[in-house]
Amino acid sequence: MWLLWLVLAGVLFVGEMLTAGFLLLWFAIGAVAAMLVSFITSNLFIQILVFVIVSVILLIFTKPLLNKYTKNDTTITNSKTIIGKTAIVTEEISSLKGTGQVKVAGEIWSAKTIETNIVIPKGSEVEIIGIDGVKACVASNYKAPSNVNNKL
Secondary structure, three states, X not given: OHHHHHHHHHHHHHHHHHOOOOOHHHHHHHHHHHHHHHHHOOOHHHHHHHHHHHHHHHXXXXXXXXXXXXXXXXXXXXXXXXXXXXXXXXXXXXXXXXXXXXXXXXXXXXXXXXXXXXXXXXXXXEEEEXXXXXXXXXXXXXOOOOOOOOOO
């Protein structure tokens, strides 16, 4: 029976290497403990009991400790760093045509406006308020002059 526990431990260790979280590790160690018990007794119930108890104890007591030392420090990516910044419109932004580009922090981004039926002309300043897919969502304080027809 020890061979079965050894194979199970090996499969669980390999599974642990292929996954991102430390979950299968505890069960692999439990399988090793059950394998060691199989050298003492051939009672399958006791071996399974040792496997379950060791796995659960390790899971309960070491998982929080491991999480403490492997904090996921979320790094702000490029797309998140531009939110709240001012950008210059490099290509007219039209919500009806679905066109527009802005330049922010030296990079060109496709852009769209959150306002409907508005055109933001090239050269205007806009604020980036979010990211939708690969487009920067912008808001503008731009108001068309009263003598200019702002229809598309």
